[in-house]
Amino acid sequence: MKRSVLGIVAAAAASVLALTGCTTSGAPDGGSDDDTFRVAAFSAGYASPAIKYVVDNFQAQAEAEGWEVQLFTTNDDYDGLNSYVQTATTQDFDAFFLAGFDPRALGVGISAANDAGIPVFAIDGDPQPNDVFTLDVISDQQSLSDISVGLLDEALGGLDGKNVLMVEFDPALSISARAAISREQIEAAGATVVDTFKVVNISASVDSTLAYVKDYLQAHPGGLDGIWAGWAPAGIGAFQAVAESGANVKVVSADTMGAINEIVASGAPLVGAAMQDWDAALAELIAGINEYRESGEVASNYIAVPGIRIDPSNAATVEVGY
Amino acid sequence: MAQADTVSISVPTSNLPLRLLWQGGLIVALLLLIVIFGALRPEVFLTVGNLRNILEQVAILSIIAAAQTVVMVAGDFDLSVGATATLSGAVVASLLIAGWALPLAIVVGLLVGLAAGLTNGVLVASLRLSPFIATLATMTSIGGLAYIVTGGTTLYGLPEEFFWIGQSRPLEIPMPIFFAAVVAVIVWVVLRFTVIGRRWYALGGNQDVARLAGINVSLARVLAFGVAGLGAAIGGIILVSRLGNATPTGANHYMLYAIAAVFLGMTLLRSGQANLPGTLVGVLIIGVMSNGLNIVGVNSYVQQLLIGIIIIAAVALSALRTRRH
Numbered sequence: 001m002k003r004s005v006l007g008i009v010a011a012a013a014a015s016v017l018a019l020t021g022c023t024t025s026g027a028p029d030g031g032s033d034d035d036t037f038r039v040a041a042f043s044a045g046y047a048s049p050a051i052k053y054v055v056d057n058f059q060a061q062a063e064a065e066g067w068e069v070q071l072f073t074t075n076d077d078y079d080g081l082n083s084y085v086q087t088a089t090t091q092d093f094d095a096f097f098l099a100g101f102d103p104r105a106l107g108v109g110i111s112a113a114n115d116a117g118i119p120v121f122a123i124d125g126d127p128q129p130n131d132v133f134t135l136d137v138i139s140d141q142q143s144l145s146d147i148s149v150g151l152l153d154e155a156l157g158g159l160d161g162k163n164v165l166m167v168e169f170d171p172a173l174s175i176s177a178r179a180a181i182s183r184e185q186i187e188a189a190g191a192t193v194v195d196t197f198k199v200v201n202i203s204a205s206v207d208s209t210l211a212y213v214k215d216y217l218q219a220h221p222g223g224l225d226g227i228w229a230g231w232a233p234a235g236i237g238a239f240q241a242v243a244e245s246g247a248n249v250k251v252v253s254a255d256t257m258g259a260i261n262e263i264v265a266s267g268a269p270l271v272g273a274a275m276q277d278w279d280a281a282l283a284e285l286i287a288g289i290n291e292y293r294e295s296g297e298v299a300s301n302y303i304a305v306p307g308i309r310i311d312p313s314n315a316a317t318v319e320v321g322y
Numbered sequence: 323m324a325q326a327d328t329v330s331i332s333v334p335t336s337n338l339p340l341r342l343l344w345q346g347g348l349i350v351a352l353l354l355l356i357v358i359f360g361a362l363r364p365e366v367f368l369t370v371g372n373l374r375n376i377l378e379q380v381a382i383l384s385i386i387a388a389a390q391t392v393v394m395v396a397g398d399f400d401l402s403v404g405a406t407a408t409l410s411g412a413v414v415a416s417l418l419i420a421g422w423a424l425p426l427a428i429v430v431g432l433l434v435g436l437a438a439g440l441t442n443g444v445l446v447a448s449l450r451l452s453p454f455i456a457t458l459a460t461m462t463s464i465g466g467l468a469y470i471v472t473g474g475t476t477l478y479g480l481p482e483e484f485f486w487i488g489q490s491r492p493l494e495i496p497m498p499i500f501f502a503a504v505v506a507v508i509v510w511v512v513l514r515f516t517v518i519g520r521r522w523y524a525l526g527g528n529q530d531v532a533r534l535a536g537i538n539v540s541l542a543r544v545l546a547f548g549v550a551g552l553g554a555a556i557g558g559i560i561l562v563s564r565l566g567n568a569t570p571t572g573a574n575h576y577m578l579y580a581i582a583a584v585f586l587g588m589t590l591l592r593s594g595q596a597n598l599p600g601t602l603v604g605v606l607i608i609g610v611m612s613n614g615l616n617i618v619g620v621n622s623y624v625q626q627l628l629i630g631i632i633i634i635a636a637v638a639l640s641a642l643r644t645r646r647h
Binding site for chain 1: 375
């Protein structure tokens with residue numbers, strides 16, 4: 001009896017602590033100064049360092065503009081996120097901001113926003129222009145491919161006749177898009193894509209890529225010249241595999257983070273990366289929202305921001321922020 | 323002298339091979355995998371380099387699975403081992419980046435793992451929560467702590483001196499393999515030859531009987547979880563050293579494979595009880611499967627399907643054997 005009472009008390013105490021720890025997470029609650037521009041920000045990918053950077057900076061910049069931002073995040077839970085968005089359509093928000101999401105999985109929520117006449121602004125929404133967004137600012141996947149494949153081409157002294165392994169993640173539209181473009185470029189340059197590793201669990205990207213590439217190198221000694229990784233953790237895993245095996249293989253990443261830049265700066269087999277310019281994307285988005293507020297429309301609902309080339313000459317000086 | 327009647331008893335041998343297969347099914351499965359992959363790619367699979375590759379890849383899983391074995395010997399299980407490994411590694415990384423001395427940072431990381439384990443133990447043993455619910459909850463909270471410690475991003479820029487743990491190769495053998503071997507031996511010795519090890523086995527057999535035999539059941543369970551947390555921390559720290567960075571979810575996926583390895587290992591004993599040698603064989607099966615499927619070029623999506631099917635088959639076999647006894 002005593003133990004069960006203790007258990008109930010412990011559970012209640014934990015619940016109270018959890019509730020007092022909550023700040024902005026949770027269902028929309030509405031209500032604020034009528035003149036304040038209120039934005040509901042949603043993300044299913046807040047657990048990703050890059051998306052967290054984007055969302056946190058959006059929030060900071062929006063609040064500097066005098067807007068009120070309420071943030072709703074889930075960890076890849078689209079059922080929950082769609083519910084948040086649908087609920088928010090009834091809470092007098094002036095605009096929605098989306099980052100780190102799959103527009104296909106958030107279709108129900110986005111439709112609800114469109115039906116309610118609430119403008120939807122997005123970063124990294126859809127690699128292609130999509131009318132569901134008032135404005136979608138995304139990295140130019142062609143640019144990221146040009147940079148990453150170009151780096152590989154330089155590192156290998158030309159791609160013609162070379163063997164390349166690609167690391168991809170199908171569920172992410174952006175990664176799939178640049179993987180498809182890069183594959184075309186690599187093959188057009190005369191290289192052979194000898195294998196494609198499709199990561200299953202993105203939260204284990206480093207580990208799983210490391211294991212796969214090591215096994216591949218073990219199975220094909222001398223049979224690989226380069227590795228193209230579609231996103232930063234996969235690039236780290238591929239680099240680590242090459243470093244451990246001592247193979248003469250060059251690695252490029254079509255995405256970066258601070259850890260990647262550090263490795264590139266050291267002159268390692270990870271020879272370069274394409275950096276997504278989130279700061280520029282945010283600037284475009286904020287400008288687009290202001291344009292919409294003034295005129296009720298934006299000049300274009302799709303902006304593709306070019307990537308930044310990261311190589312040993314600038315890797316030590318370019319700030320990534322995450 | 324009295325004449326003694328002798329009776330000849332013939333031992334039926336017709337089902338002996340089947341009995342051996344039933345009894346040693348796990349090892350047979352491992353050998354079968356080796357034979358199959360060896361036949362498919364002999365020049366690659368059956369090499370010293372590839373063996374070293376497999377051992378290196380399963381080293382961290384071995385450590386975490388060994389930790390899980392202790393808990394399961396005692397009749398419980400711990401869903402938070404993966405998250406604990408992640409958190410411990412992240413704590414060490416953040417302390418090193420903050421300038422802490424390496425030994426101290428590692429000690430703190432180990433203590434974090436121990437604390438997580440002891441928390442699980444208290445919840446399960448003292449508050450009588452179901453191990454599944456308690457460790458599911460702590461897994462979630464510990465996962466959240468890992469995000470807080472890392473700031474939701476990847477911690478990098480670790481000092482070079484840290485990398486010997488996960489990246490050095492004495493005698494051309496990756497250091498994690500040595501750590502895994504040491505942990506495995508310690509866990510085996512503790513389980514087999516110490517009083518606490520016998521108590522854990524007694525708990526796993528029947529808690530009521532263990533209590534009646536004078537064993538402090540609560541304390542023993544708390545200690546088992548503590549050991550699991552400590553073992554997970556060791557695995558997590560080695561992982562961070564090997565990768566050179568710490569992420570908010572780096573070791574989370576080890577939980578499922580650790581539990582799978584222990585369940586696979588349980589089929590090795592007639593009693594169906596968790597045991598360290600069986601766990602290691604289970605770990606090897608997972609490692610050989612993954613390595614072999616990669617080497618022969620099986621799509622990663624199909625690999626997931628196959629690994630899941632094999633784990634289901636092994637667990638079902640274990641359940642069947644337990645029911646028969």
